[in-house]
Amino acid sequence: MSEQIQESVSVATGETLVEINDLKTYYDDGAILDSNPVKAVDGVNFDIKRGETLGLVGESGCGKTTLGRTLIQLEDATDGEVLFDGTDVTELSGTELKNWRRNSQMVFQDPESSLNDRMTVGEIIREPLDVHAWNTPQERRERVRELLDVVGLRPEHYYRYPHQFSGGQRQRIGIARALALEPEFVVLDEPVSALDVSVQAQILNLLEDLQDEFGLTYLFIAHDLSVVRHICDRVAVMYLGHVMELGDSEELFDNPKNPYTHSLLSAIPEPDPTANKERITLRGTPPSPRDPPKGCPFTTRCPMKIRPEKYQNMDADLWVAIEVFREVLRERARAEKTLTEIAKEKLGMDTRFSSIGEIRTELFAELDVPSEVREHIDTAATYVANNEEAKAREYLGEEFGSICDSETPAHHVVSDTGRASTCHRHLAEYDEPDEFTPYTER
């Protein structure tokens, strides 16, 4: 039976199946005035080749799940296009959309939540077939039994309920459901992250076998980097709604080009305790996706951020203090002030925002600050004290800022295999990220 299915699938690996052009997905919380949407996916470009497994990694909240959901039209794209075999699926609706849905399915993260507990396993796997009126009911039942067999369950599980299965088995049921309509493209949204480690390997092997058998194309969303390295042909690294680096999986893991990939990979624990590995700890948390930084999205935390020429040799701690100082001002501008707080501020009373003097003392008191730098900081602090925060930020930006703060970096091709990385350091005039020692490491 499976041979028949195999014949009907023609796989020409290498040809583009999905083309994503400048895709944006914003969540608008429906405020009538002053709408400031969450920019979950903010301008993403890449292709997915037929028959490959493309990994999508990043910290939680970076927009990788939203991107996956947008690709199978569970979310509406705000802008941009998703070309599936040349058709823009973001424009589809009605019957066309329903017919297209047969081609792309999703395996969900949580096997507890992705199966309706009140339906039998057979009904669950059969539902997509029923929706698309696939053949006769008798054939549908046979197809379900076939699928149960394919994913490693037994045909007599048809009339069991999901409660009677373990997490790994439930995930197999979810996979069977996704495969019922013989899709070409499957989004795997962290399919093993909720499972025991021993079961993870089984499911990953099953997914690989199924890919070979049916010629599937996978988008594999994960935060477990070792899993990604194991299963993916190419990997895209996402940060704050942007793809920072995309390239061949082995190459990217062995020799990351982008500063963010560097930091991310340095977080993989090394099984060898004697190995001397430099670890880059990122400062702070990612900025709010409602208000991403201008310029490079990673600029607020980048350990390799480009500095103005004259501050090249500044003390690492002092530079961090200055960066934090700027970030605090940025956060303050974003923080919502209540009417009382605005009034208090106008009257010169104390608000919950601590005074600029305190912040300065906290940041710089224990550091050896050169007079020239001190002057700049004092000027900025004076602006803030006079309630001219915008001016203070602008002043600091001019003095300590660089191209990273002002311009969005372009995609640079960084290897022969066509790996792309998004960083200003790939420009000719700066040191390449992988040749550059992070300031904190010096």
Added chain:
Amino acid sequence: MSGVNDDADASLVERIRETPQPAMRWLAGALALFVLEAGAVVNAVTGLFGSPVDIPTLLSRDVIPNNGYQTPAGVWEETFLGLSAGQAWAFRVVLIYLYAFIVAWWVWRGYLVFRKHYRHADWTPRDDMVDRLRGHRWGQFGAIIVFMFVVMALFAPALGPTTVERTISDPYSYHVEYYEDGELQNTTVGQANLGSRSQGNPDRNVGPMQYDDFGRFHPFGTIPSGKDMFTFMAAGARVSLFIGLVSIGISGFIAAAFALLTAYYKGLVDLVVVITGDSIMSLPRLLFVMLLSVVLGGSWISSIYNGGFLLALIFAGTGWPFLWRSVRGPAFQVAEQEWIDAAKSFGQKPRVTMQKHMAPYILGYLLVYASMSLGGIIVAVAGLSFLGLGISPPTPEWGRAIDMGQAYVTTSSWHISFIPGVMIVLVVTAFNALGDGIRDAVDPQSEGGDTSTEATAGTGGGA
């Protein structure tokens, strides 16, 4: 594939054909039980299309009559087997309840037979709920009282010592025979009722389990106009149950539909329903219900079922936001489940998604709150009738009985208010107990959970 799997796909009929014995046995029993009461069903069905056809049924007053007279020698004439009027009546009541409980037990057996012999799945999540309910004594107490109440409503004509038509609506067209001064007398029921009034005076009172001067047995005594109160109560149970079920049915349907729609689509739809629901909830309900029943009292709807249908509509219209509020949360919770996304991802229709993937999860909660508010509605209808706003006289209704007996509470005719009052308390408590049982069966984690919501649901009527 092998033959085993083909069998597994067989329909229920085919599976019964394969092993017919258990099903046949059950069916034979069911048929036998049905034949006993087939006449009543034929009568009710033909009654819808004109003059009802009368076929004798076992549990009717024709087969076991209790209307007769006692000769001076103490012998009862025209009653069943010459038993006294009270004994004949009691015999009939016991038989009816026996029959009802046997039917209920047989239906339960039918479910067990299906579960054991014919169901594909050897276990379903519902089995656990049923098993939890089987061990829930408080819920079972509620279920039994509720069942008895429903049987009282269903079999009202056969349960009463006399009928509504004979004693309440048309008493001067029927006659009673009785012995007085050694002679068999004949008078109209209306005339006899004048002699069996309960008006607080020991000389003029027919209390519970007493005979009046005309040899008529009154299990609950009589009301001030001399009519039999048990007949009145049985007929009133029908009215209460009708209003309760119709209004809960309508408001439950509205609540479920809105909860599913708002949870699925969210956004603007939700906002509109929240505003509408909250506006209705913010009205003082009892006053609003009274206002509506006065304003609409003259319209054509108020003539359907003696104003009962209008009351049901009013309670449904003002009651759905309470039910909707209680299932909105569960509906939103289930809408967040990934299987809803999965259904969307293969193009399932929103209507089917709501029906198949969301509705089963809120139905249990709906049942809990519906059974709890049903008690509230019964109280409220009684309250309105007590105030003279509900069911129009002379239709029997429990609240009206309390109203009629109000002046006699401290006298020897205390039974007129007391018995309906106790029965209302009992029925409302039973509905709440049943709701508790269902809740614990559906959602075992909530056991002993917050009792404040129950209290609000129970007093939904506020009367």
